Amino acid sequence: MKLSSIFKPILLSATLAIGLAGCGATNQNISATEDGKADVKAGNQEVNIYTARHYEADDAIYQKFTEETGIKVNVVKGEAEELIERLKREGESTQADLFIAVDGGVLANAKQNDILQPVTSDVINENVPENLRDVDNNWIGMATRARIIAYSKEKVSPEELSTYEDLTNEKWRNRLLVRSSTSLYNQSLLASFIELNGEEQAEQWSEGIVNNFARQPDGGDRDQAKAIAAGIGDVAIMNTYYVGLLANSEDPEEVKVAENIGVFFPNQETTGTHVNISGIGLTKHSKNKDNAIKLIEYLTSVEAQEFLSANNYEFPVNSNAQKPELLESWGEFKMQELNFDTLGEHNKKAIEIFNKTGWK
CATH class of the missing domain: 3.40.190.10 (Periplasmic binding protein-like II)
Structure with missing residues (x-):
């Protein structure tokens, strides 16, 4: 990752060899x-x-x-x-x-x-x-980072997008990409739905998302964007900062991926976009x-x-x-209003729902 000229790039020159038994840090x-x-x-x-x-x-x-x-x-x-x-x-x-x-x-x-x-x-x-x-x-x-809907500029018009809930619509069948349910980002997203909409609706949402998978969850957020570019799916749930990392990558292929996807902030007329x-x-x-x-x-x-x-x-x-200019280009957006503590409170239930609905 290239560092801005605001600070002189730093090369870390020292490490402390302190034992971390059982921690892996x-x-x-x-x-x-x-x-x-x-x-x-x-x-x-x-x-x-x-x-x-x-x-x-x-x-x-x-x-x-x-x-x-x-x-x-x-x-x-x-x-x-x-x-x-x-x-x-x-x-x-x-x-x-x-x-x-x-x-x-x-x-x-x-x-x-x-x-x-x-x-x-x-x-x-x-x-x-x-x-x-x-x-x-x-x-x-x-x-903070927002969990948005990334979409193929070639195959999807932003006017077709609206809410997280709409991603369960049959029109997105075999077109939706998202990473595994083991991702803390997805667990907190579902936890926010439990807080805002209740467990029953959260479960229905998870089930609908699974039904619309373009493939079984694989890789991280950047991999979902790459899968859009590869034609595997048309829309993906991912964090905004990964779009920035792709757009400013030293790899020209990753830059090309970022150029081919759009950023959409869902639920602007309802509960707002999920932010962690x-x-x-x-x-x-x-x-x-x-x-x-x-x-x-x-x-x-x-x-x-x-x-x-x-x-x-x-x-x-x-x-x-x-x-930075890229983030400014996305415009202002309404974010979910909830106590971040609730993401922890509902984490266990979110994992249970993922397991029940087959979101691997």
Whole structure:
């Protein structure tokens, strides 16, 4: 992925070989000494992150924060559920100051497992609107992505599209592409329908989607877009930021895929388009609380938000941040109005519905 010129591209030059038994995560120190060796002497100003985000743009932002503040950012990357379990296991002995995840349901789960504490900061409250923060400020929104309908510009007119519910219509039989039900993105989408429409309608929707599969779910969101370009299907449910990554890929074939698909925000006349959130929480036993809050303030600043949006094609949570041209070209849209905690509350039921309706 190419990084915007807002920040100088960063090559991560140091890794910390810290054992992660049973976790499968990796440790990185984003700040390094001149000889390329991580400086982790006691007493140094630092902040430690456990993150489920694996993006070069994040690493570059952490480096810029270190350059501006002198505070080192040590990063442990892994799957969100593993990192939550690790935080629970480590308890008061944990070195983690911040936990970052890419789903509102996961953030709710972290809160329910009592591994986070409220954050108090006027700067953060000014940077991030209330609807993109936990009601108790146990986590703060960092970026959002919308789950939209991508469509073949050659075979589908946007006037044919309307709602998620309409995708169950027989006119989409053998034309719909979507990834597996094991995807957290799909689980949270269905969880939002359970919250808004009830379990019965959510199940009917899932069943209707399965009936209209162009093929059995396969691959990630980018693969659904590629399948549209290959003529396997005509419409797909996917996240907006993958369209951005395709459009700005160094692979000309991926750029061509992006050029051939359109972006449609469903349910604009009803409940709004489903949006999920990346969020960052202060761990309950943070040892570097002041530094951690400074980093949250920086990550939600206009400068960092514009960089993240320009390089990872997510929507900024700071309303003063300018979106890149591609995102601006999609226009404004109405998003679902619901408490992100409900995505976690309905996750188990969503998985049950997927299994019942044969969404593999």
